[in-house]
Amino acid sequence: MATAMLPSPSLPPTPRGVLSPRCSLQAPTHEQRVPDGACEAFAAMRAAGAAPDRFLLPQVLRACAGADAPRLAAAAHALASKGGPALADDAVVGNAVVAMYAALGDVRAARAAFASLPERDVVAWTALVGAYANAGELGEAFQLFESMQASGVRPDVISWNTLVSGFARNGDIGAALDLFDEMRLRGVKPRVSSWNCIISGCVQNARYDEALGIFLEMCETEMPDAVTIASILPACTGLMALGLGKQLHSYAVRCGIKLNVYIGSSLIGMYSECREFAYATSVFAAIDGERNVTVWNELIQSYISDGRMDKACEAFNLMQQDGLKPDTVTYNNFIAAYARAGQKELANELLSGMMNVSLKPNVVSMNALISGLHQFGLCADALEVFRYMQLLNSGDAKRWTFLDNSNPIQPNGTTVTSVLSLLTDLKLDRLGKEVHCYALRNGLTSNIFVSSKLVDLYGKTGDMVSAANVFQGISNKNVVTWNSLLAAYKHNRKPEVVLKLFCEMLESNLLPNLVTVQIALLSSGMTMASGYGSELHGFIQKNWPDGYPVTLASALIDMYGKCGKIEDARLAFERSVEKDVAVWNAMMSCYLLHRMPRDVKRLFEILEQSRTRPDPVTFILLLSACKQEGSMVEARSYFYSMEDLYGIKPSLKHYTCMVDIMGTAGLLEESLELIQKMPVEPDACLWSTVLKACKLHSDLDVAAKAAKALFELEPNNASNYMLLSNIYANSGFWDSTESVRDAMTEHGLHVESQCSWLYLGKSVDSFEAGDLSHPAFEDILSTWKDLASRMAESGYAPQDDEPYCNVQVDPLSCHHTERIAVCYGLISMRAHEPIRVSKNFRMCKECHSSIKFISRDKKREILISDGCTYHHFSDGSCSCGDMW
Numbered sequence: 084m085a086t087a088m089l090p091s092p093s094l095p096p097t098p099r100g101v102l103s104p105r106c107s108l109q110a111p112t113h114e115q116r117v118p119d120g121a122c123e124a125f126a127a128m129r130a131a132g133a134a135p136d137r138f139l140l141p142q143v144l145r146a147c148a149g150a151d152a153p154r155l156a157a158a159a160h161a162l163a164s165k166g167g168p169a170l171a172d173d174a175v176v177g178n179a180v181v182a183m184y185a186a187l188g189d190v191r192a193a194r195a196a197f198a199s200l201p202e203r204d205v206v207a208w209t210a211l212v213g214a215y216a217n218a219g220e221l222g223e224a225f226q227l228f229e230s231m232q233a234s235g236v237r238p239d240v241i242s243w244n245t246l247v248s249g250f251a252r253n254g255d256i257g258a259a260l261d262l263f264d265e266m267r268l269r270g271v272k273p274r275v276s277s278w279n280c281i282i283s284g285c286v287q288n289a290r291y292d293e294a295l296g297i298f299l300e301m302c303e304t305e306m307p308d309a310v311t312i313a314s315i316l317p318a319c320t321g322l323m324a325l326g327l328g329k330q331l332h333s334y335a336v337r338c339g340i341k342l343n344v345y346i347g348s349s350l351i352g353m354y355s356e357c358r359e360f361a362y363a364t365s366v367f368a369a370i371d372g373e374r375n376v377t378v379w380n381e382l383i384q385s386y387i388s389d390g391r392m393d394k395a396c397e398a399f400n401l402m403q404q405d406g407l408k409p410d411t412v413t414y415n416n417f418i419a420a421y422a423r424a425g426q427k428e429l430a431n432e433l434l435s436g437m438m439n440v441s442l443k444p445n446v447v448s449m450n451a452l453i454s455g456l457h458q459f460g461l462c463a464d465a466l467e468v469f470r471y472m473q474l475l476n477s478g479d480a481k482r483w484t485f486l487d488n489s490n491p492i493q494p495n496g497t498t499v500t501s502v503l504s505l506l507t508d509l510k511l512d513r514l515g516k517e518v519h520c521y522a523l524r525n526g527l528t529s530n531i532f533v534s535s536k537l538v539d540l541y542g543k544t545g546d547m548v549s550a551a552n553v554f555q556g557i558s559n560k561n562v563v564t565w566n567s568l569l570a571a572y573k574h575n576r577k578p579e580v581v582l583k584l585f586c587e588m589l590e591s592n593l594l595p596n597l598v599t600v601q602i603a604l605l606s607s608g609m610t611m612a613s614g615y616g617s618e619l620h621g622f623i624q625k626n627w628p629d630g631y632p633v634t635l636a637s638a639l640i641d642m643y644g645k646c647g648k649i650e651d652a653r654l655a656f657e658r659s660v661e662k663d664v665a666v667w668n669a670m671m672s673c674y675l676l677h678r679m680p681r682d683v684k685r686l687f688e689i690l691e692q693s694r695t696r697p698d699p700v701t702f703i704l705l706l707s708a709c710k711q712e713g714s715m716v717e718a719r720s721y722f723y724s725m726e727d728l729y730g731i732k733p734s735l736k737h738y739t740c741m742v743d744i745m746g747t748a749g750l751l752e753e754s755l756e757l758i759q760k761m762p763v764e765p766d767a768c769l770w771s772t773v774l775k776a777c778k779l780h781s782d783l784d785v786a787a788k789a790a791k792a793l794f795e796l797e798p799n800n801a802s803n804y805m806l807l808s809n810i811y812a813n814s815g816f817w818d819s820t821e822s823v824r825d826a827m828t829e830h831g832l833h834v835e836s837q838c839s840w841l842y843l844g845k846s847v848d849s850f851e852a853g854d855l856s857h858p859a860f861e862d863i864l865s866t867w868k869d870l871a872s873r874m875a876e877s878g879y880a881p882q883d884d885e886p887y888c889n890v891q892v893d894p895l896s897c898h899h900t901e902r903i904a905v906c907y908g909l910i911s912m913r914a915h916e917p918i919r920v921s922k923n924f925r926m927c928k929e930c931h932s933s934i935k936f937i938s939r940d941k942k943r944e945i946l947i948s949d950g951c952t953y954h955h956f957s958d959g960s961c962s963c964g965d966m967w
Contacts, residue, residue: 178206185214203234209242216249221258224249240271244280251284254529257559259284260293275305283314289531290561291321292594309340316349322596325357326629341371344378351378355385374405380412387420395420411442415451422455427464430455450497457505469494469502473521494521496530503536512544531559535567542571562588562596569602576923578606579840579847582615595622597632604638608645610840610847611919611948616642620655630660637669644673646919647946647953664690664698671704676953678963680708684717699731706740710747711966718744735761739769746776751785767796771803778810786810801832839900839922841908848907850900859907866906874936899930901947905937908945917944925951935959 177200184193193214200207208231215224228246231238243266251259263281267273278301285294298315301307307315312335319328332350340346347370354363363385370378379402386395395417402409414437421430430452434444449472456465472494494502499522506515519537522528528537534557541550554560554568565588572580585603588595595603600619607616620639623631631639636659643652656662656670667690674682687705690697702725709718722741725731738761745754754773758765770793777786790807797803804827811819837852850857857863901922908918926949938945939959947954955962 177201178204178210181207181214182210185210185217188214188217190214190218190220203236205231205236205239205242208236209238209245212242213245213249216246216253219253221250221253221255238271240266240274240277243271244274244277247277248280248284251281251287254288254531255559256284256288256290256293273305275301275308275311278305279308279310279314282311282318286314286317286321288559288561289321289563290559291318292562292596294318295322295324295327296594306338307334309335309343309346312340313345313349316346316353320349320353320356323357323632325353325359326627328353328357342366342369343371344373344375347374348378348381351381351385355381355388358388360385360389374407376402376407376410376413379405379407380410380416383413384416387416392420409440411437411445411448414442414444415447418448419451419455422452423458425456425459425461427452427456427461444492446492446495446498449492450495450501453498453505454501457501457508462505462509465505466502469498472498494525496527496533499527500530500532500536503533503540507536507540507543510544512540512546515540515544528553528556529558531557531561531564535564538564538567538571542567542574545575547571547575547577560591560593562593562599565593566596566598566602569599569606573602573606573609576609576838578609579849581606582610582612582847597635601634601638604635604642608642608948609921610842611646611921611946612842612847613643613646613648613919614842614844616646633659633661633663633666636662637665640666640669640673644669644676645921645948645953647948647955649673649677649679662693662695664695664701667695668698668700668704671701671708675704675707675711676948678711678952678966680711683708697729697731699725699734699737702731702733703736703740706737706744710740710744713748715744715748735763735766735769738763738765739772742769743772743776746773747779749776749780751776751780751782755785755788765792767793767800767803770796771806774803774806774810778806778813781810781814783810783814783816799830799832801827801834804832805834835923837900837922837924839904839920841904842919842921843908843911848904850903850907852900857907859910862910863903863906866909867902870906870933870937870940873940874933877936879932879936899927901926901930901949902933905934905945905947909937909941909943914943917946919946921948925949926954931961931965935961 177196180196181193181200184190184196193211197203197207197211208227212224212227212231215221215227224246228238228242231242243262247259247262247266250256250262259281263273263277266277278297282294282297282301285291285297294315295318298307298311298318301311312331316328316331319325319331328350335342335346342350347366350366351363354360354366363382367374367378367382367385379398383395383398383402386392386398399409399413399417402413414433418430418433421427421433434448434452437444437448449468453465453468456462456468472492499518502518503515506512506518515537519528519540522530522533522537527533534553537553538550541547541553550568550571554564557564565584569581569584569588572578572584581602585595585599585606588599600623604616604619607613607619616639619642623635623639627635636655639655640652643649643655652670652673656666659666667686671683671686674680674686683704687697687701690701702721705721706718709715709721718741722733722737725733725737738757742754742757745751745757751773754776758769758773770789773789774786774793777783777789786807790803793800793803804823808820808823808827811817811823836854839850841848841850848857901920904920904922905918908920912918926947931954934945934947934954934956936959937943938956942958945954945956947956952963
């Protein structure tokens, strides 16, 4: 993560293209190259009636394996068998036969050849172990490895490498790491190839942090080679550690390591993923020697990622002019691009085109199609592709004429991950469980990406029990799986659990990545845990010394703002090296939370001067600032300038803001007129906004209209019923109040519990409505009774004017969790320390008045963030000016 800047290549700016409906992909004009060298010599000798001797035959056998030529391999083996003792009993020839069948994936033939050997040395044993490992039969491979030692043959470093790579390649990276450690304990010194093997295994299994750790350990004793650099660069890509990737690039140049196609491909991939497309192009131009299909594919993918479809098509044609035939990966890149653009017909045409040039679509082709269609929003089409893969031989699959129905393409871990991602976005938990069952039946839950996405699915659909169970069942947890669980708890408003789990993750010696730190920062803000946030800020400064990514800058500003440290938020904003619109929005949001609308508008003026283009979120913040000021004229000005000046068409969220401003001003009938004139259909959020305005102004007629529309859109949202119930209660219509409550009971609806969090230095205590299990409950109750008595003596009798805000009544006369949290803060914190509380619901008037009294009576600063407004209570007053 530490960065060392590489000189930027001097490249002319290239205009960004758009995805065109069709690009002229020229069909390949020449056939696949036939195996050359030893294979060609062997074919010529057979034609002439000659046979290779014991020196040439092993080379022929190796060449047949490398060229994937099973017929020539069988002929070569037949010659070895019929060549008399000189060939049949030759150890080198015998070992070559075993190795050949192992490379061809024919485990049975390899075993038979091994059994026929008169003597079995370490080479033969290693070849057979590799055959089983490559076939995924890891138990048998390990048993053979043990048998080799039992027979008196000591495994060498190549034997260990073969077993380690087999386990790593098949997804059991934990066993691979254990074997690597065991090799060293047995006194076998790892070669550079050994280190490369385990690094590559970690990268393939997304254990990027471990790959980097092993790489650094290797550097203490060995000099990395070209394969090492090519293997470790994808870890930098996975962690988005551009600085470290540039250092590795620089290291390779300094050490005189040639920029071959392997390093070049990895570098192009890394720079493209980190959106440094100019670097990617310059690396391609600098590659030493002939470029292969892989490096061309990386260049094509780089152009596609940069939105330059015309350049991608040009590279496709240049590759063929260079004498190379596009492979399946080439086509898959274009299939994904067209699917992401919603051009499913073109994507299907390319699938058909692959068959025309003797290429078979594979599971990656189908995965590219599913993922791309999902990204464009064609979810039904994406699910249809998945169903086709499951039911290839049924009637539903017959219309897919561009695929070979005799060769089913079985969904793999990536397929299931893509489908789960789609179902998560659509909140289709029932279908998600069906896919989970499919993954279990087909042994796919051991895939780290599948299990991580399952955690995400259950978290996003509110089933945290299932999410936690899936997480606990993951044997090889990595930073991705931890991030999924942390994000799930954050999504379900359990930030205190996020911070606790974050500490557990650190204790397990896993390094957090950018996403982990972002989640932890946001959770620190949600709980007002400023100490945690400051420590995370220090971690960021240490690991991103040349300037942290914009996502972390935004999260830092958000954290400091929610913790009440507006000056620290400003500093984080000012020190951000690169300010994209998200960073500006974060600072504006911070001002908005602290009810500083003028600062919001002033910052917007600076944003315009900086030539940063505002986005739709920027205008939501501006309209919200106008609401705080009660400025209808300015709100209308900003609303109309969106499209007139910036070409941003107002969305439903912007109309909701305007309705909110009108409703707050008491213009409820006018807000209904705006809703009728909108070019978009109103959603539940908009009608909920109207209903809240009705509560503010006690307008029962408009409330009835809004509630009717709201219940049609969200019949199972309990908070809507509670809002209407409170409107009736405030107006004294108790019969109507009870009717709404009865309707809730009939539908089996329950309101989300109120919850507050109190930050206590190194821990966060949570207080949930109705939960009396806190160990200091009796002391909290006693403290509140004392405060209530003092309030009564001063002429203020605490009582709730919103009697139905909670699911159930606590025995505390204080029904609201922020007051419980404040009472515990008075008990457990030193007198000079400010009490910091955050909660998941807007603060009610009763709690607001009570805490103003407590701040004066106890001479304490009390800071409460309720997600809508930041309240700073001091000496009987609040920073919000009693308007929130």
